[in-house]
Amino acid sequence: MLDIRYELTQNKKEKPDESALGFGKYYTDHMFIVDHTEGQGWHDARIVPYQPLALDPAAMVLHYAMESFEGMKAYRLPDGSVQLFRPDRNAERMQNTNHRMCLPSLSTEDFIQAVKALVKTDEDWVPHQEGTSLYIRPFVIATEPHLGVRPSATHQFIIICSPVGAYYSTGINPVKIFVEDEYTRACPGGTGFTKCGGNYAASLISQVKAHDLGYEQTLWLDGVEHKYVEEVGSMNCFFKIDGTVYTAPCVGTVLPGVTRMSCIELLKKWGIPVSEERLPVADVMKASKEGKLEEVFGTGTAAVISPVGELRYEGDVAYINDGKIGEITHKLYDTLTGIQWGKIPDDMGWTVKVD
Structure with a gap:
């Protein structure tokens, strides 16, 4: 268990208008930090006022992208209390990411303790308005000043929080997706399964291209054959074809x-x-022509469920469900958000109270 030291601010920020939060624009009063030193392990856990970081210009995170991050949320329930959604899964995923990136990891128990402690400290920042939440961003950075490619000897695990509204300005309305057929996001043996900043930096060029064509996001194909659908830039992707969800x-x-x-x-x-099973993009487009492509949707912590109304691949366009939200897409959205915001019972055992 972490021994957390508290250094609370005397100058609390003015809270933003909950009806115009956007996503990732505002930050709470405090942040969590714990240091890691090779041979010593994790030490000096603390909650301090939100502030700029002091990093040596030679810190390895700045030169070799030695970092990882997670994304999760805290939700305000109808009775005013606050809960998390499957934080153990975020902890486990971060451990898998950190192993691949040669970074140290907190135990699942310490990870959840740190998240709870910060959310509890800034609990008044968890918004109350419908569809809003407190986005939580844990991350690890390599802090050792060294210009050489090897694992760092020192690190920091940090958590910051941001009150947010909908990830997409279109809300739950269907988005348009561009299928990338030129660039590659991930290859076998690489870091595609991790949450590291380099993956997202490398994806931006396709996102810019998609936006220039009038599409909100990019759907990536596999990096070997450019044949099989994989994921959207900020979401996993699902396809309901002739009754089966892929x-x-x-x-x-x-x-x-x-x-x-x-x-x-x-x-x-x-x-x-x-x-x-792997799904060829050609099969998706064929199903569309045959009237069997019933629903497409993306999933992720930020957007929750995002219906897709249009796919463009090599100049061919698939229109899905007349641009309307599909039945299964809607049911998943209602069920997940109902559990997350405490509007329906959690019979899956996914939620954790912050107390």
């Missing part, structure tokens, strides 16, 4: 999303067939 397998090139996992568990509970 999503890419987590075999090293796709992020194992917590929302993805939760959707699969719900679909199986409801008796809906789910396939995690």
Whole structure:
């Protein structure tokens, strides 16, 4: 268990208008930090006022992208209390990321303790308005000043929080997706399954291209054959074709999303067939032409469920469900958000109270 020291601010910030939060624009009064030193382990856990970091210009995170991060949320319930959604899964995913990136990890218990402690400290920042939440960003950075490629001897694990509204300005309305057929996001043996900043930096060029064509996001294909659908830039992706729901397998090139996992568990509970076999994009476009592409949606902590109304691949466009939200997409959204915001009972055992 972490021995957390508290250094609370005397100058609390003015809170933003909950009806105009956007995403990732505002930050709470405090942040959590714990240091890691090779040979000593984790030490000096503390909650301090939100402030700029002091880093040596030679800190290895700045030169070799030695970092990892997570994304999760705290939700305000109807009775005013606050809860988390499957924080143990975020802890485990971060441990897997850190192993691949040669970074140290907190135990699952310490990770959840740190998250709870910060959320409890800044509990008045958890917004109350419908559809809002407190986004939580844990991350690890390599802090040793060294210009050489090897694992760092010192690190910091930090958590910051941001009150947020909907990730997409369009809300739950269907988004338009561009299928990337030129660039590669991830290859077998790489870091595609991790949450590290380099993955996202490398994806931006395609996102810019998609935006220039009038599309909100990019759907990536596999890096070897450019044939199989994998994931969207900030989401896992699902395709309902002729009654079966397909999503890419987590075999090293796709992020194992917590929302993805939760959707699969719900679909199986409801008796809906789910396939995690590789799905060729050609089969998706063919299903569209045959009228069998019934629903497409993305899943992720930020957006929760994002219906897709249009896919563009090599100049060919698939229109899904007349641009409307599909039945299964809507049911998943209502069920997940209902559990997260405490509007329906959590019969899956996914939520953890912050107390």
